[in-house]
Amino acid sequence: STDAPDILGHAPSMQEVFRAIGRLAQSNATVLITGESGTGKELVAQALHRHSLRADKPFVAINTAAIPKDLLESELFGHEKGAFTGANTTRHGRFEQAEGGTLFLDEIGDMPAELQTRLLRVLSDGNYYRVGGHQPIKANVRIIAATHQNLNERVKQGLFREDLFHRLNVIRLRLPPLRERREDIPLLAKYFLQKSAKELGGEQKILSEAALTFLSAQDIPGNVRQLENLCHWLTVMTPTQQVEIADLPAEWREASPAASAGGDWHTLLAQQAVQMLQRGEPNILDTLTKEFERTLITQALQHTGGRRIEASTLLGMGRNTLTRKIQELGLDGDGE
Incomplete structure (x- = not known):
């Protein structure tokens, strides 16, 4: 498996992810990582970079959903001095910063249409222009993209370019949500409690059997990130070393476990539906x-x-x- 400390998992679906990272080690192929929020897409992108032939060159990440539409173009491609009001110097974009290395485009599904066209052009002919620039610049980066959205659906809805989707979808890695790898919850919880104790300089908390069983039955919609935040909270807030169900935050205790003991699948389905309706999903x-x-x-x-x-x-x-x-x-x- 990989040496990425935060990517842990014994579940078959995670072992498949580790094998894929290994198989892609010598490859320069574009990779599309799909998975719900909090499943660890950026960690997998970093692992792919670390295991690639570009490992000694930069890994540059950009969240395309977090940057205002009008700034995204100059963020990605840079701009020439005087390209627009306030452009007092030439600026290197993420493509230039990642020269020779890996460019990680997170939340690619949210990229505005005109930027999708620019990105497609770079992927197809390998050149790009800074904003306000007339000299083509040769791109030498490996692209890894990630999304929590269903890109096939967004293509059907006309929100994502089909030709760009095919350019990005060379090799697809799907990261499973925690509810599909419940057997990994104890392993992850132990690791995050250890990590939090180290960061905060306190004693390492230990989850009781009952608390572990309870957590492993939860759906955890925010996935690994939500579990990590919980472990951080427990490290700060639990008065004793052993964590019981009663020590969990109220919002966790109130969530009815998806796999509550007993109850046939109709009942469990009804409980799941009620939870989702209450959350307004x-x-x-x-x-x-x-x-x-x-x-x-x-x-x-x-x-x-x-x-x-x-x-x-x-x-x-x-x-x-x-x-x-x-x-x-x-x-x-x-x-x-």
Whole structure:
């Protein structure tokens, strides 16, 4: 596995991510990392850089959603002196800063349309211009992009250029949410409690069996980042070394665990729906339907040892439908 300390996981889905990082070590290919917020997309991008032939050159990250639309172009490509009011000096953009190394474009799904066109041009002919510049500059960077959004959907909605999507989607790595790798929650919690104790100079807190079981049953919508924040909070706020369920913040205790003991799946589904409705989440039907399909297809494929024809017969769907669903739900590995 990788030497990235914050990427931990025994779950098969994470082992697959580690294997992909290893396989991509000698590659210069563009990688698209997909996954919900807080799943660790930037950590994986850093690991890909560290294990690449460009490791001794810069790793430059830019969150395309966090920068105002009118500043993003000069952030990415730089500007010439006098290009616009306030441009008193020539400025090197992120492409130049990452020269020879890796440029990580986070939240690529939010990139404005005109910037998508500029980026596509760089990816297709390897040259770009500073804002206000007339001299082409040769780009020598490896692009790693990430999004928490469904880019296929955004392409269909006309919000993301299809040609740019295909340029970025050379190799796709899907990071699983924590609810798909519950077995890793104890490992991650222990690591983050250790890390927080070291940072804050206090004693390391230990989660009781009951607290660990409780946490492992939660959905944790903010994923690894939310779990890390919780461990930081516990390190500061828990008066004793052992953390019990009662020591958890109220909002965690009030969330009904997804896998509460007993209760058939109808009850659990009802509980899940209530939680999502209370949180005011959009597209609940679509989200839950996809989870339902993902679970059924995953189990059927495990049962048949990956034989799709047999799995499709057992599920009562056509083979082509199953193949399409596998692609739509991101169940087809890293897209190589």
